[in-house]
Amino acid sequence: MPAKKTTIDKPVFAVKRSRAGAGLGLFAVTDIPKGAFIIEYTGEKIANAEADRRGGRYLFNINTKWTIDGKGHHNTARYINHSCRPNCESRVAKGMVTIHSIKNIKSGEELSYDYGTEYFKEYIKPLGCRCDKCHARRIA
Numbered sequence: 001m002p003a004k005k006t007t008i009d010k011p012v013f014a015v016k017r018s019r020a021g022a023g024l025g026l027f028a029v030t031d032i033p034k035g036a037f038i039i040e041y042t043g044e045k046i047a048n049a050e051a052d053r054r055g056g057r058y059l060f061n062i063n064t065k066w067t068i069d070g071k072g073h074h075n076t077a078r079y080i081n082h083s084c085r086p087n088c089e090s091r092v093a094k095g096m097v098t099i100h101s102i103k104n105i106k107s108g109e110e111l112s113y114d115y116g117t118e119y120f121k122e123y124i125k126p127l128g129c130r131c132d133k134c135h136a137r138r139i140a
């Protein structure tokens with residue numbers, strides 16, 4: 001008889017309301033070590049010209065030819081907010097976008113990565129960045 005499986009596959013994140021003005025965010029529900037794979041950013045792979053035509057906040061540019069349109073709700077990675085002092089990073093390899101921790105993350109902390117200059121200038125800067133670093137700078 002096969003051994004009874006006792007491992008519980010706990011999710012490592014949950015979608016919750018983020019800082020005021022930043023909408024929903026993705027939060028760790030367990031401690032996550034530095035260097036861990038967190039999640040893939042999934043969606044329809046479209047040509048950059050089509051991405052320009054569609055526009056939107058959930059477009060992740062992969063390279064000079066392709067973009068992932070991650071607007072679908074199945075793409076849980078779409079809830080990860082931007083930070084100027086992030087605890088995760090995005091990596092692009094073989095046409096896939098994956099998110100990895102770059103710090104030890106405590107349970108309850110919000111996951112974040114740097115969206116990059118272009119996205120920041122277009123969507124974050126006009127209304128003010130709500131990340132911890134910018135928030136601390138504002139109240140200092």
Ligand SMILES: C[S@@+](CC[C@H](N)C(=O)[O-])C[C@H]1O[C@@H](n2cnc3c(N)ncnc32)[C@H](O)[C@@H]1O
Pocket residue numbers: 018021022023024025057058078079080081082083123124128129130131
């Ligand atoms: C990929 S979505 C992230 C999830 C989003 N908060 C939601 O509720 O669906 C990116 C959008 O979230 C908001 N956002 C993400 N990071 C932010 C930040 N640091 N400051 C302000 N708004 C942020 C902006 O509206 C941005 O265009």
Ligand SMILES: [Zn+2]
Pocket residue numbers: 083084085129130131132133134135
């Ligand atoms: Zn910021």
